[in-house]
Amino acid sequence: MKRHFYTLDVFTERPLAGNALAVVLDGGGLDASRMQAIAREFNLSETTFLLEPGDPVNTAALRIFTPARELPFAGHPTIGSAIMVAVTRAPEMLGRDDLQIVLEEAVGPVRCDVRRKGDAYFASFALPTLPFTLPDTPSTADAAAALGLALSDIGFDRHRLSRYSCGTPYTFVPIAGLEAIAQAAPDIARFRQTFGEMGVFLYTRQTVNAENAVHARMFAPQFGIIEDPATGSAAAAFAGVAREFEAPEDGMHAITIEQGFEMGRPSFIHLTMEIAGGRLIAGEIGGSAVIISQGTIDV
DSSP: EEEEEEEEEESSSTTTOSSEEEEEETTTTHHHHHHHHHHHHHTSSEEEEEEOOTTSSEEEEEEOOOSSOEOOOOOOHHHHHHHHHHHHHHHHHHHHSSSSEEETTTTTTEEEEEEEEEEEEEEEEOOOOOEEEEOOOOOOOHHHHTTOGGGGGGGGGTBBOOOEESSSSEEEEEEEEEHHHHHOOOOOOHHHHHHTTEEEEESOOOOOSOOOSSEEEEGGGGTTTEEOOOOOOHHHHHHHHHHHOOOOEEEEEEEEEEGGGGTTOOEEEEEEEEEEEEEEEEEEEEEEEEEEEEEEEEE
16 A cells, blocks of 8 residues: 655754654554554654544644654644644645644643745744653762763753653753863764663753753663654653753743764754742743655665
C-alpha cells in the first residue's frame, strides 16, 4: 500500500537546519513493529504516523518513533505533525487564520496552534503535563566521565544535575560555558551505565546568538541517535529546571534555547513559562518549520 509522507526541518525557518522529521499521513493498518521498521528506513531523529483519533473531538492520533524505539511524547514531532495536519487538511484556512489542532499522543491530548510564517510555518503546543522531578540523579563525577568532560566543566551558579520529565525523561547537566559544552563527547559504555535509558540535555548560559538565553546539546544513543539537533520534549521539561534553579518571579517568561550548532543544524526552541506563587503553572513550546520533501512509501 502506498502511503504519503512529508519531511520537514523543524525549529528553523530555513531548509537544511533544525531537526529533520518524517510524517506519514496515513498510518492506519500499521502495527508497532512495522512503524518501527519504517522509522529505521527513514533513519531521522523521529518519524511520526497520523491515525484516526480515539476521541472524535480531537484532530488526529499520533505515534512517534526514533530509529530504535517508540516515544510517548516528543516536541519536534508534535510541531511538525501539527503543521502537516494543517497544511494537508485546511490549507485555505491556514492562509487566513491560526488553526487549533489536538493530537492524541501516548502522554495524552496535546493542544497545538499553527500559523503561516512567510515561507515557513510556526506551531506551538501547551505542555501536556507540568514537569516533574525524577529520582537517582547521577553524581557529578560520573556524569563528567560519561560525557568526556572535566569535573570543573559541570555546574554554574546554583545549577546542579537534575532529572525532569514532561512525558519523556531527561537528565539535565549544567555546563560552565560554550567551550566546555563543545568538547562533550560521550563514552557510550559509561553513558549507558551512568544515565541508563534517559536522554541527557547539556545546557549553558553562554550562547552563540546574544538574543538567546540558553545553549544546549542533547545525547541519546539508546534512542538510536547519538546527538539530536533540537529536542522539544527536553525543552518542555527544562521549564522545571529553570523554575528550580532560577526562581523566576511571578508572571510570564519567554526563553529561546539554541541547539544543534555543533552539528551544523542551528535550531531555535521557544519556551514560555507562567509562574504564579513561585510555582510553574503552565508552559508552551513553539518553533518554526519548513517542508523539505514529499512522496510515497510502499509498505
